[in-house]
Amino acid sequence: MNESHSASYAAAGVNIEAGYEGVRLMRKHVERTMIPGVVSDIGGFGGLFAPDLAGMIEPVLVSGTDGVGTKQRIAQLLDKHDTVGIDCVAMCVNDIICCGAKPLFFLDYIAIGKNEAEKVATLVSGVAEGCCQAGCALIGGETAEHPGVMAPDDYDLAGFSVGLVDKPRIIDHNTMRPGDVILALPSSGIHSNGYSLVRKVFDVEHADLGVYSDELGMTLGEALLTPTKIYVKPVLRCMEAVTVKGVSHITGGGFFENIPRCLPEGLGARIRLDAVKTPPIFTMLQSAGSIPQRDMFNTFNMGVGMTVVVSPEDADAAIAALDCGAYVIGEIEKSEERVVLC
Template sequence: MTSGYTYRGAGVDIEAGDALVEAIKPAAKATMRAGVMGGLGGFGALFDLKAAGYNDPLLVSSTDGVGTKLKIAIAANKHDTVGQDLVAMCVNDLVVQGAEPLFFLDYFASSRLQVTAAAAVIEGIAKACKESGCALIGGETAEMPGLYADGDYDLAGFVVGAVERDKLLTGADVAPGDLLIGLASSGVHSNGFSLVRRICDGEGISYAMPSPVEEGKSLAETLLTPTKLYVKGPLAAHRAGLVKAFAHITGSGIIGNLPRVLPEGTAAELDAARWELPPVFDWLQKAGRLTASEMANTFNCGLGMIAVVARDKAEACLRVLHEAGETVSIVGRITERKGEAQTTIVGPAGAWGQEQMWVVS
């Protein structure tokens, strides 16, 4: 008689899932903060806003993933950095509204759970949560054989934060004459990787080759540099009353993201000579023969976040951000909008590989 079917035989290993929960409990416990009620293992997670110190809070939430950057992590068998990417893509979106990240939940899906790789990912999530001041209070690990290729996995993150009602950042008071402060990125972050991978595949470039921009590292290690966490410095500047708006530079680059915080009738003008284009972007531009416009509409190009500040508060804002460890510079200004373009980047000869003065709108 043929034996009956089993869940394990169908490709789902419940014991592996239980082992992963036990493996990550210490990392999750290290992220606990005021407001957390209970711990891992319940059907739902609880958080007490009053215990976290809020009087009249607005809840702010965000969800995101890491995108096809995961394909490089999987190809390189390096899983310890993408957890920070996941957290950063979520918490940075809260900060731009003046909100403090409070708690985080993750979703890890694969065809077959590989505990070592999954634990490395989630430990990276926990480390980034701790650095961001938010608690990792729950999540889901799903095995779905037949939906994902063997060895592949996907990530999603969910963060909830809060801001006092009268401290919400909207950008409504942004006006011509305000200055733009750029916060340096750590690299490509987590956007544009479908183009990065297309360049590497099309040009026969191996991720295992030596990094063209960092000695002693592989190209994969350079590309997997995790997304910067913009929490402590930006929140400190906001709480000091120094910022009118923040823009998180993610998918669609500087050109697509800065207009999201600009009121009607205003525009932004940036000067590419005022910040450094990191070597990894210079390499990508040359390897892929990318135009300046393609770069600015796809990548952060060295600016992971941009603050809009009143001219008379710019120096104080620069100081607060610098003291928090950010690399910052004044990169442009707000003007009256006179045409269709709401964000313009101008550059001198030689900027971003161009031989003449150029403008990207």
């Protein structure tokens, strides 16, 4: 039994006993993520991980950090907290995989107005699920109670991941050539970007998020809370099958900000609009908010969570290896215009 307690701290609004109970409750979720290389247990001052470097020529660590953003307000309104942790992991590991690195471990940070042990454990259950989907370990984290700064029901969830890639296997964008094919990896919906605009358009503070929508095939709340898809395993499979020349995670900034991040100077991406498979949530959002098409593609993923660039002769093999419903949406061309929608 932990004998640490402070009546004075509790009077200030911080319940350290709830923190200990949260750690106890989350332990079963953390244990699901254990993979070879984990050295430490949760509760220490640092998370320890011993990577397997066998066969590597020049190991390179790759890190990524992010949060869930204002999507977590949807979780708070619906009182459903077991999925935003998946979003948190996804936003980090999907960035790491863009250079070809395999995520090794993850740590989370939860700032909360009032530490409710079961709510915190539920948040961590989502983080653990995301780690399982990414094949990495949850080796630590932190929960901070912020009374007087945050409302009791408010929280903010963020985290970071560290991955590993052998330097000769880092994806080389300079191998890209005009005529290379751009593959779309379907998203599960809005993912975790643009929710300030989403919340404004749908007026989520006053809307009935539990009403079923025939257009969506679910309630609006369910559509808005659908977790971000994690692309680590598909991209790693693709890298084993073919030479991958570029990967972009389509997050905030949409097509116009993210696709150019993997393009060498002098090359652009020509995207065929009639090829993009856009889920109905985006059509509903655009219509309800009278949002111009370019703004949609400059804010949201529009159904494309990630793009992968390969040689045209490798396209079929890449699609088969990805095994996630990937399809061709465009090609690389010689151009000073970085993204063209046509």
